[in-house]
Amino acid sequence: MTRSRTAKVLVASIVLSTVTLSTAYASAGYYTVAAVAIISGLVWLLDHKQRWDHLASIMLALFTLSSAFGYWLPLYMPLLVLSLTAALVAWDLDHFSRRMQHTVNPEQFERIEKQHIQSVLLVCGTGLLIAEGTLLVRIQLNFWVALFAALLVLIGLTRTLALIHRGT
């Protein structure tokens, strides 16, 4: 592994995220949105060279909201999930490369980079597979079960947030 390995995976993730999002919009006839997605992707690629602060975070939020918005149009959901996951990988690697900017020990760098890329690809890949799998599952819930599920989700989310707070 070399420093360029992170860059390669990062660029590939940005390209994949952009291509899938723009394809999803373009295939439904929303060419303007597809063009905006491509431009956003190009700006993100440029950021990889220019190192603008917070741009990766803005891009992740943009790509996530664009994917969510695509649900109502309606667009092809597996492509949107893939776009969001690739954007997440790109966002993570962007922060990773910034963090590792001053690491001079090549052995340590190689080790951290290898472990990080493996971890992020494994976790995001698993997330992608599960998300794509759940898109195929269709369950009909009555109102009370849905309400119970919603409450469960709310409690789960608040507990998770509390756990995160405590962890810090």
Next chain:
Amino acid sequence: MQRRWLVVWLAVLLILVGVTTRSGALISLSLPILIYLGAGLFLSPGRVDLDIQRYQNADIVTSGAPVQIKLVGTNQGQPLHEIYIEDQLPSGTKPKSGRNSVRAVLDTGEQIDIDYVITCQRGIHKFKPLKVIAGDPFWLFPQRSTVNVYGQLLATPVIKSIKSIPIQPQQTRPYPGPVRSRKGGSGTDFFGIREYQTGDPMRWVNWQAAARNSEELYTNLFERENIADAGIIVDARQQTDVRGANGAEPLFEHSISVAAALSDAFLKDGNRVSLLVYGFGMDRVFPGYGKAQRERILRCLAGARTGHNYPLESLNYLPTRLFPARSQLVIVSPLSRHDAPQLIRLQAAGYDILIVSPNPVAFQAQAMAGERNIQEAVRIANVERNFLLRKLYRAGIQVIDWKVDQPPELALHRATNGHVRAAQPARWRR
């Protein structure tokens, strides 16, 4: 915003909108983010248990000399996916080569080294606790902590070697040395004659005096050369210190440098030297000889700093008991206009005083060159300073007005003509 909150809020937003609109697809969309977040939380390290040892190639160095520092850390706890360790440098030190931080993956029992070289200014530099950040692989939940690893560096001033400065205090020690004692005995310079006593060497007999008196023989006396007591007083009062131009070292650093050079020269001559740093507090080194004393003085000078202390604003409280009576005092001070009476009183108490005064007017004029009306201000300040110096000259105190851009040796020898004259104590004057 911390980066983990972005993914948390994106996931919460997708789930809430999905639940509200009863859309399973939107909840599916949140799954990659949730799994990413969950993995970060699950893999975040618990307690970080690091054993870190610090090694330095020297604890005491000369200011500006490179010091190699090595930190060896061993992970005694659970494996750490990513850890960042930074040795926070104390102020007054500068990294020269290598890096004072490291980012690494550490398995249990694994070691990591931080190896770097720094240079430091004069002073006592205590290292702060090490900054340690351990995180999950995605750095979503980094845990910050500090590890205390004792480390201290003592940077002594650079000694600019100067030639011996012959002093001649009124009182010397009884041991042979380089200072003329104004007493007859064995030496090289003729002092006088006395009647011959049994046991006097024949080559000391003054045959011309004996020829004039047929009944008596006379013996030549030579001026005995002994070692002397030299007390060095460094003025560390804040009101006498002057800051240089941007980033330049203050005048006090020059005082320290010349004090180190003088103490080194006196000790090399075999004299007994003591030191007092007067101002912020009263740091002292009691009289002593040789290399050990040199080290003591350098250590004291290393830690010297200016500061404000109301009782010590004037020289009224100079602890003269530290210095043997009628010994040589060398005061290194830019001088303030209220100092003359105290210095004259010190002279009257029987001390031989030599003042090495780094010129604050010339120093600050250099720093403020180019500013408006600076020439008039310098002229007025010079008049005031000359008035003060003349007052001291008239009291029999020898003052060396040292412009710090000149080598101290040049100023010392030009002013003293290679000899510090013995001043008449003021109490003998009318």
